[in-house]
Amino acid sequence: MKQFINPATLVILLAFFITACGDKKDDQQQQAPPPTAVSAIKATKGSATYYDEFPATVTALLEVEIQPQVAGNITGIFFQDGQQIRKGQKLYTIDAQQYRAGYDQAVANLNVQKANLNRAQKDADRYNTLAQQDAIARQVVDNASATLEASRMQVEAAQANIRQVATSLKYTTIYAPLDGTIGISQVRLGAAVAPGSVPLNTISSDNPIAADLQVDAAEIPRFLKLQNQKQVGRDSTLVLVMPDGSTYKYPGSVRIVDRAVDPQTGTLRVRVAFPNPDKELKVGINANLRVKNNTGQQQLLIPYQAVTEQMSEYFVFVVGDSSKVTQKKVTLGARINDKVIVKDGLKEGEVVVTEGTQKIREGAKVQVTSK
Template identity: 25%
Template sequence: MARIVAAITLLQVAGCGGGESGMAGLPTPKVEVSQPVQREILETDEYTGRLQAVESVEVRARVSGYLEQILFADGSRVKKGDLLFVVDPRPYVAQLQQAQAGLERARSRLKLARNHLQRAESPLKEQAISEEEYDTRRQSLVQALADVESARAEVDLARLNVEFTQVRAPIDGRISRKLLTAGNLVTADTTVLAGIVSVDPMYVYFDADERALLKYRRLELAGERKDGMPLEMGLLDEQGYPHRGYLDYVDPEVNAEMGTVRARGVIPNPDGLMEQGLFARVRIPGGSRHQGLLIPDRAIAMDQGKKYVMVVTADNRAEYRPVVTGRLYDGLRIVSDGLLPEDWVIVNGLQFVRPGTPVDATRIDMPEAAR
């Protein structure tokens, strides 16, 4: 028993005399330290959204009849005015000819009524005819004039129906597949033949929170967004945000249940890469440019939900620093509070040190891979 007590006593003495490293015989931890990168940064907000066509129409026939021709390839690009479908025009051509014949009859009656009125001019002066008969002839002329206008309107309507047998693209865009094949009966203004969505530009819709909305409004009021709110966008398979556009609309009402507001951006799409319904990543500048400090993520640790880093003091001791961090910027993490440009931050070997312990620090530049 005496031997065990003596051994414990020796261990306690050795522990008390371990020096700065905390335990006798243990080497001082070796770490690598770097100063934060100073860079002009622009704080941004990131959202997810969906693409939507600026224009979207359902192609319908304006007249009823049997579908005679289909003149496009499914999914192709079409221009406004391109001929897409042809409805059998023969019944409408016949109606046009009938209306034109009716117009000629009305013109003939007008000519006759005008001649009758002219012939009554002299007899009326000589009192060879009564004023009542003269008024009857004059009213006949007025009726004939109205009949001509009515017949002309019927001709215009019949000609319009003949034009409507040719169904043309109302907008530029990409057309869907045909929903009917030739030979089917279509009903005027009811049967959907195809759909067309515009291609360039595209809308991107996303939901922003109330805090972001207020921030954007304050930037506009401060005059920092005189040319509109710029917007960047990336597709699911793209790195970064290669597409540039602008914010053109924000709903006038906030969703009270979600605390969000629907916003819309406009993105050019000259090559037609973007399609309606695609997922999109959106980034919007949320502040003005300013100098910021950047460090790698591996230099940041967590302690009870709070982020901190270790800096090396002038006497080569590790010092605990709580920090406030932001988003990644060029592969480095933005530190908005807790660090100074002249601080030496432990970037390698953080797991081997504790606050207040001495370290063997090697100063290095910020790793290029992280910049």
């Protein structure tokens, strides 16, 4: 015999089934996800000693171009290219024959003028004696006096000419104006030279030597302070980093802070001097100047990896009550190795997430695995 289910009973069973399924789904939705495992560390204060780096170019403190002062042919070169030279050392000679002949002629002309002066003086003396006796016309006396004065002026002109010719003769031998290193000669024996032509050579001082750098106007007080400081021993405030990454063994000192800021770049040139006894530094080397920055105060430091950047702003995740994280905006200072100074936005002792930031968001619950 066939059995039939009451339609009312069927409706009740269906409603019960739907309700049971709905309750199960609500339970699944209300179940919270497990905390995200992260690493975190407390923000602490520490020494804020770090270095800023500035591009620098090695340059000579003193550099002189050797220019010919007279025209002629090079008759002697008395050094080796690249040699260390001393002030007053003979470098070049220029053919002096024409200048020596000119000097001899000038001396002979002076002697002639002195003889003329002597004769004019005697004539003037004699005519003045006759004039006192009223034995000669006054015009003759006046002419004799004028001749005497002209002779004196001709002697002075001859003496000036001798000085000029002697100077030219002197310039035929060129001496080193300072101690330093001389470069490669731009002329060879027999070459014709003249004033205003290409320099014969260049001499630069090399111990001490300098490094020039351009600093922002905001850095001026810092470098003025360094300029006024006295270094003690092997101070590491100013260190030169060579092109191969090695550090130069001698520390530097601020020698010159330029007089004015470049209005186009807003920068100021600073010259830092370095000892160079081994001639390791050469003019023109491009290097970096590492400048120690020690505020003398403890600064709040956190690992740099804890920082995330969004639209040129910096944030960290801080673990708060109930192990929930809050994202905080921070203002950063200088980076010191793997840490960074936090100037604002964070307090000492707050727990900052260092690993796992990519897996969490605002308000997420975390499980800190290390602090």
